[in-house]
Amino acid sequence: MSQSVSGQGESLVSGSSLYDVLVIGGGNAALCAALMAREAGASVLLLESAPREWRGGNSQHTRNLRCMHDAPQDVLVDAYPEEEYWQDLLKVTGGITNEKLARMVIRSTATCRDWMRKHGVNFQNPLSGTLHVARTNAFFMGGGKALVNAYYRSAERLGVHIRYDSPVDAIELDGGRFIAARSGKERIEARSCVLAAGGFESNREWLREAWGQNERGEWPADNFLIRGTRFNQGVLLRYMLDAGADAIGDPSQSHCVAIDARAPLYDGGICTRIDCVSLGVVVNRDAQRFYDEGEDFWPKRYAIWGRLVAQQPGQIAYSIIDAKSVGRFMPPVFPGTQADTLPELAGKLGLxxxxxxxTVEDYNAACRIGTFDHTVLDDCHTEGLAVSKTHWARPIDTGPFFGYALRPGITFTYLGLKVDEHAAVHFNGMPSDNLFVAGEMMAGNVLGKGYTAGVGMSIGTAFGRIAGDRAAAAAKQQATLTGGERNAA
Structure with a gap:
């Protein structure tokens, strides 16, 4: 195959505009696919809907990758074997997951870091306050933005053509075969295609449709903040579903986190999360507790709280701690509301x-204090409450007191396209031979509900690499069958 391309996406030859592989999307999964396809010798065009300064989708807001390992490995301590990883995933998804595909993802995380380093990604030892994940998660040096930038630099160096401000509106299909993509009035042909354009979390109307109206007459989605990118409108996902691609996942399920109610509408990222929930209590606008704040370690259970808050009146709740908890959690960007007494704090929060x-006094009286240790599932719990707190229960009795207003923060949605182990898009149960999907557009195959820290990057990396490799092979096969010699665009 010809490799007559430049790192800046500028053609060195004239001729056909037919690429081997078209990658639609600009985040981690798309970049992994583009890099793998290019390494396999394919000519590659990547279309990113965002402008260059906002490239990277939700990946720019990430911090780490959940990794299986049977012994200590560079930045990872102890061991995190496959079965434990699987059980963690099984617990948060409630069994709504494809075990075969999930275990593929899990196993791939044991070996992908060397490939990532080859493309410029660096890892660091976990910092203090990184949520009990030194054993399970490898942290990116410089965070997700650095990872995305490293991949783009590597893609340009290898000759991947990259175009920004290029949203794809439609896909031309012949049965289950990809023919071309349409971006505005432009038609872009390729021998194979990888879809990695994200979910629909930034599409307010689709969120309203998915969540509907509750018994209080509210439209919960109207009060959601979008923790991730503003560019994931779900246009391509909707098109594919309307075109008959097999779907997977519940449209109301998502990576939904309780974040600071003062966070921006879009792109707040990880720094808007409130991490002190397990150290205190959470009340709704009626000042009532509604769920066990000490159910499990925060990295395993933090992503249930966005949905829990979404189900409360007005889609708002308040995380309450006292002075004893200060310094024990990752400090948020915005300072909490502070008061010297509980009634004063209530007044400031509008409760x-x-x-x-x-509510707080009843909780305090129910606390049975043993040996408090926030690094283990300790024996500090409550007794006699309608809503128990099973670990880390200590009275909230030491001023000053702090409160953080919470809103649901959507990172990405789980409705997506059904895949097999080759990342192929399916139509009526049959896999396409040249159309593949990776990242958030297929994460629902593994994540039926719930979330655990770093698993989104695991899914995107695993299936991005599979999709890129398969797309390159499909393009090569088609070129052989047609007997046509092609030039890179």
Missing amino acids: DPAAFTR
Whole structure:
């Protein structure tokens, strides 16, 4: 195959505009696919809908990759074997996952880091306050933005053509075969294609449709903040579903985190998360607790809280701690609301002081304090409450007191396209031979609900690499069958 391309996406030859592989998307999964296809000798065009300064999708907001390892490995301590990883995933998804595909993802994380380093990604030892994940997660030096930039530099160096501000509106299909993509009035042909354009979390109307109206007459989605990119409108996903691609996942399920209610509407990223939930109590706008704050370690359970808050009146809740908890969690970007007494804190938060004080005092009286240790599932718990706290339960009795208003923060949605182990898009149960999908557009195959830290990057990396490799092979096969010599665009 000809490799007559430049790192800046500028053609060195004239001739056909037919690429071997078209990658639609600009985040981690798309970049992994583009790099793998290019390494296999294919000519590659990557279309990123965002402008260059906002490239990278949700990947720019990430921090780490959840990794299986049977012994200590460079930045990872101890061991995190396949079965434990699988059990963690099984627990957060409630069994709504494809075990075959999930275990593929898990196993791939044991060996992918050397490939990532080859493309410029660096890892660091976990920092203090990184949520009990030194054993399970490898942290990116410089975070997700550095990872995305490294991949783009590597792609340019290898000759991947990259175009920004290039959203794809439609896909031309012949049965289950990819023919071309349409971006505005432009038609872009390729021998194979990888779809990696994200979910629909930035599409407010689709979120409203997915969540509907609740019994209080509210449209919960109207109060959601979008923790991730503003560019994931789900246009390509909707097109593929309307075109008959097999779907997977519940449209109301997502990576949904309780974040600071003062966070921006889009692109707040990881720094908007409130990490002190397990150290105190959480109340709704009626000053009532509604879920066990100490159910499990925060990295395993933090992503359930966005959905829990979404189900509360007004889609708002308040995380309450006292002075004893300060310094034990990752500090948020915005300072908490502070007060010297519980009634004063209630007033500042807009809660009924009597109801709030009663809730906290009832909780305090129910605490059975053993040996507090936030690094293990300790024996500090409550007794006699309608909503128990099973670990880390200590009275909230030492001023000053702090409160953080919470809103649901959507990172990415789980409705997607059904795949097999080759990352192929399916139509009526049959896999396409030249159309593949990776990242958030297929994450619902592994994540039916729930989330655990770093697994989104695991899915995107695993299936991005598979999709890129398969797309290159499909393009090569088609070129052989047609007997046509092609030039890179």
